[in-house]
Amino acid sequence: MVWNNGFMPRDGTATRARLLDAAEQLIEQNGFAATRVDQIIAASGSSKGAFFHHFDSKQSLARELVSRYVDADLRLLDQGLAAVAAIDGELERPVAFLRFYEQWAADLVSEESACLYIAVLTERDLLDDATLAEVDRAVVAWRNGFAALLRPALAVRGLPIAPDELADHLFATFEGAYLMCRAARSPEPMRQQLRVLRQMVEALLD
Template identity: 30%
Template sequence: MVQVQALSKGEQTRERLLDIAQDAVLHKGFAGTSLDEIICEAGITKSGFFYHFRDKNDLAKALLQRYLDNEWRIFDDLFRQADELSDDPLHNYLIFLKLFADLLGDIPNGHPGCLVASYVYQDYLFSQEVRRMTTEGHRIWRTRFRERLDRIAARYPPKIEIDLNDMADMLSSVADGAIILSKSLSQPDVLPRQVMQYRAYVKLVFSA
């Protein structure tokens, strides 16, 4: 049995505050989310909140850090799974995209929203540090996907002239945009279907 490090009481409260805050932020924006509603739902006092976070910007930062770490972990998992199923770079990537789409399709009420996208549309509210975190997040995703595409292109010459950075960015774009469309139309399946569209594009560009 795997021994999971138990969370202390303080860490549990902190996580609960972050859960409640994230849900609220994704539906009302950061400025529209009041501390009062967070502490009310968490059953804690305002002083208790400030024991965990210096101020509201500190909450914003912790929220984003946790979100990025989690996304990170998910992509690592999926890539690892895909790599175990094939040695071919193209197949790896296509498997990864299928696993990703499946994962997104399995979220009960649809994807709750991308915190990074939400932050980008409220950039003036945040410190330079937080803004740099969103930028860095996107840059890292580009690099990770780009590495995979480089390996693919080395073995399968693309059928059309293409910039691999653009193709890497397209996954982020399609995902971020499809989350918005999914939420707006209340059609959770739009998101996984759009990822599969991107997959179809990759397949057409590299396959024989």
């Protein structure tokens, strides 16, 4: 935001955001261990002093970066839940929820897309419990959100399927599709995998 006098606010918000943006891109591309602090500083156009003013260490930055990523991820979850909230019918809501993400799949990824969750979890030993807890916050939120739609639908059909375990397939589909998109250099696998999951749930509830 630009103030009326034309100057940016000097509370460090913009610098912090640039550091986090640069770190996210580098870590997704190269991994956590291979990303050096000086690379983050150079990519953000910042300084070493600014980096350590905002973050005590590289691990501190990773923890805050993952927390920010989770917050954005859960906003995406909230959008999907809001989109189906007014739908009347237990059997229709889970399918419409999946269709929401299927329709937006091309906007979720690009040929260079990667997922920060994958980047950090493949180097688990380098991360602390607080960072891993943030990833778990995302997993649990997606599970609970989708399971809340699945539970009444499965009950209507009398299907002996655990809604939480079925709900986890959506998070697993997102993460697996990210890897497929990167390997194929195309966003199409995300749409394909979300479509297949939606078709499976649709057939299950039909």
